[in-house]
Amino acid sequence: MKTLVIISHPELEESGSQQFLVQAVDDLPDVTLHHLEGRYPDGKIDVKAEQALLRQYDRILFQFPFYWYSSPPLLKKWQDDVLTEHFAFGYRGDKLNGKDFGMVLVIGLPEKDYQTGGAEGFSISELTKPFQAMAKKVGMDYVKPLTIFQFPYKTEEEKMDLLIQYRQYLSMKNPDSLKSREEWLLKELDQTNLETLPEDQASFILEEVVELIEDNRMELDELRLHIDNYED
Amino acid sequence: MKTLVIISHPELEESGSQQFLVQAVDDLPDVTLHHLEGRYPDGKIDVKAEQALLRQYDRILFQFPFYWYSSPPLLKKWQDDVLTEHFAFGYRGDKLNGKDFGMVLVIGLPEKDYQTGGAEGFSISELTKPFQAMAKKVGMDYVKPLTIFQFPYKTEEEKMDLLIQYRQYLSMKNPDSLKSREEWLLKELDQTNLETLPEDQASFILEEVVELIEDNRMELDELRLHIDNYED
Numbered sequence: 001m002k003t004l005v006i007i008s009h010p011e012l013e014e015s016g017s018q019q020f021l022v023q024a025v026d027d028l029p030d031v032t033l034h035h036l037e038g039r040y041p042d043g044k045i046d047v048k049a050e051q052a053l054l055r056q057y058d059r060i061l062f063q064f065p066f067y068w069y070s071s072p073p074l075l076k077k078w079q080d081d082v083l084t085e086h087f088a089f090g091y092r093g094d095k096l097n098g099k100d101f102g103m104v105l106v107i108g109l110p111e112k113d114y115q116t117g118g119a120e121g122f123s124i125s126e127l128t129k130p131f132q133a134m135a136k137k138v139g140m141d142y143v144k145p146l147t148i149f150q151f152p153y154k155t156e157e158e159k160m161d162l163l164i165q166y167r168q169y170l171s172m173k174n175p176d177s178l179k180s181r182e183e184w185l186l187k188e189l190d191q192t193n194l195e196t197l198p199e200d201q202a203s204f205i206l207e208e209v210v211e212l213i214e215d216n217r218m219e220l221d222e223l224r225l226h227i228d229n230y231e232d
Numbered sequence: 233m234k235t236l237v238i239i240s241h242p243e244l245e246e247s248g249s250q251q252f253l254v255q256a257v258d259d260l261p262d263v264t265l266h267h268l269e270g271r272y273p274d275g276k277i278d279v280k281a282e283q284a285l286l287r288q289y290d291r292i293l294f295q296f297p298f299y300w301y302s303s304p305p306l307l308k309k310w311q312d313d314v315l316t317e318h319f320a321f322g323y324r325g326d327k328l329n330g331k332d333f334g335m336v337l338v339i340g341l342p343e344k345d346y347q348t349g350g351a352e353g354f355s356i357s358e359l360t361k362p363f364q365a366m367a368k369k370v371g372m373d374y375v376k377p378l379t380i381f382q383f384p385y386k387t388e389e390e391k392m393d394l395l396i397q398y399r400q401y402l403s404m405k406n407p408d409s410l411k412s413r414e415e416w417l418l419k420e421l422d423q424t425n426l427e428t429l430p431e432d433q434a435s436f437i438l439e440e441v442v443e444l445i446e447d448n449r450m451e452l453d454e455l456r457l458h459i460d461n462y463e464d
Contacts, residue, residue, distance in 0.1 A: 010312075043275065067312050069362035073305035080299050122365045129358045130301035136353045 003170045004057040005104070007035045008064040008075035017106045017151035021063070024163045031170050032057070036074045043074060050082045051095070059100035060140070061170070062131070066105045069127045079134065088138040101135040102143035102169065103128065111149045144176065160204045178215055185212055235402045236289040237336070239267045240296040240307035249338045249383035253295070256395045263402050264289070268306045275306060282314045283327070291332035292372065293402070294363070298337045301359045311366065320370040333367040334375035334401065335360065343381045376408065392436045410447055417444055 005025075012018050012035055025031050034053070040046075054060060064071045086093045105124065113119040114127075124147055135142040146169045148162060165175075174180045185208060237257075244250050244267055257263050266285070272278075286292060296303045318325045337356065345351040346359070356379055367374040378401045380394060397407075406412045417440060 068308070068315065069365045070302060070308060072312070073309040076300070076302060076308050077305040080304070083300065120365060121368045122361050126358070126361045127365060129354050129361055133301045133352060133354045133359060 001030060001059060001171065001173055002057045003031045003059040003061060004053065005031065005033045005061045005063050005170065006075070006078070007033060008037065008062070008072045008078070009035070010037055010072055010074075012038065015065070015106075017148060018063075018065075020151070020159065020163075021104070021166055024166050025170055028167065028171055036078055037072075040074065043077065045078055045081045047081050047084070050078065051084075051087055054082070054099075055095060057099065059102065059143075059170075060096070061102045061104060063104035064106070066107045066127075069122070070130070083134070083138060094139065097139035099140050100143050100173075101131075101138075101140035103131060103145040104148070104166070104169065105145050106148045106151060108150065111147070156200070157204075160201070164204075164208060178212075178219060182212060182216070185209060233262060233291060233403065233405055234289045235263045235291040235293060236285065237263065237265045237293045237295050237402065238307070238310070239265060240269065240294070240304045240310070241267070242269055242304055242306075244270065247297070247338075249380060250295075250297075252383070252391065252395075253336070253398055256398050257402055260399065260403055268310055269304075272306065275309065277310055277313045279313050279316070282310065283316075283319055286314070286331075287327060289331065291334065291375075291402075292328070293334045293336060295336035296338070298339045298359075301354070302362070315366070315370060326371065329371035331372050332375050333363075333370075333372035335363060335377040336380070336398070336401065337377050338380045338383060340382065343379070378407075388432070389436075392433070396436075396440060410444075410451060414444060414448070417441060 007018065007022075009015055009018050012022075022033060025033070036045075062071065062075060064075055070076070083089070083096075084093075085091075087095050105128075107114075107124075109120065114123050115121075116123070124145065128145060132142055146165060151162075154162065168175045168181065168184055172180045172184050189205070189209070239250065239254075241247055241250050244254075254265060257265070268277075294303065294307060296307055302308070315321070315328075316325075317323075319327050337360075339346075339356075341352065346355050347353075348355070356377065360377060364374055378397060383394075386394065400407045400413065400416055404412050404416050421437070421441070
């Protein structure tokens, strides 16, 4: 699976969270990071080049800071310019059909604020409706967004956890499924020489393996319970 | 009530609907139209000037074509640049508190497409959540948007109706209340010399008066029914 990450951030170099994410995936061969403000500093988007790029990938992601509950202006301009009729929708506008669409949202406030009655008053599922509608319109499969709340307050362990989640989000077909996570982890382990890794990373990968085995056991236990019920 | 209409449209001169709207209100003394792309052709927004402008008005409206279920890029940039902490939210960020916020949305597809199961799949109420959240955050009162679907297909009579709705939306405190509409119409009639108007406009205003009287009668009838029920 080939993944294109369209990053929009007016000051990418200044953003700790974005720098962390960029470095987290620089070894993944099937992932391309595409920073719009870096590529188009004058704001003039090369529509043909962007459309040609989109065709090469199976999963298209938007990655941006969730300012005012939406994308930075250049990503909106990209939508308006690149997702044209006859390319993305309308007659023969099927060029994005069947691809995955997802988002990596960097959010400054805590998750609990995003609900009815919370400080922000609306959930992320509500606030991202315009992007859900876009995915529907162009025939893409909407993948649950990866939301990153209050990055600067994260502990080292939380950051490591985020790193794994992010790598999975960019390279796994179904990041929520246990089977996919298992396959992904076995592949990662196969490519990794634990002895050459810094100790904290090695132990972290081992923790992930343990967690996965535990999840597997829970699922097996649950299945066994179901079978017992049927036999009664 | 003083109203500021912040218009965002990359090609205002080319838009029939926007030209119609601009001309519909050029005689209203308490309404200011503020076209962002015209004012800032290089995209660099004068934040202090914009914040000073906002303070002078009681109702702030965003008027734009609803491309990809959101605003054009320059209006998003305006939000990101102008609605700063300590001005619009946060400590002492109360400068917009209590003002009205509304939107005039120009939409290319028919209204029936915007619902669950419809071609677009989402309602306008769902797709405008990010703006509702913005209004909440800055303490503004969210006014039901004025939605204009498929302007080019409107008949002359529908356009006249839109003209009245739009003028009311820009100058009436509660555009939905019968009492407000009554007062507004009496004021308009007071200022208008019917004999100098083109015949179609004069007859249209008379139709509005008739409609208002009918609405009044219906409301009175309904009240009478309630009273009868109580007396039984």
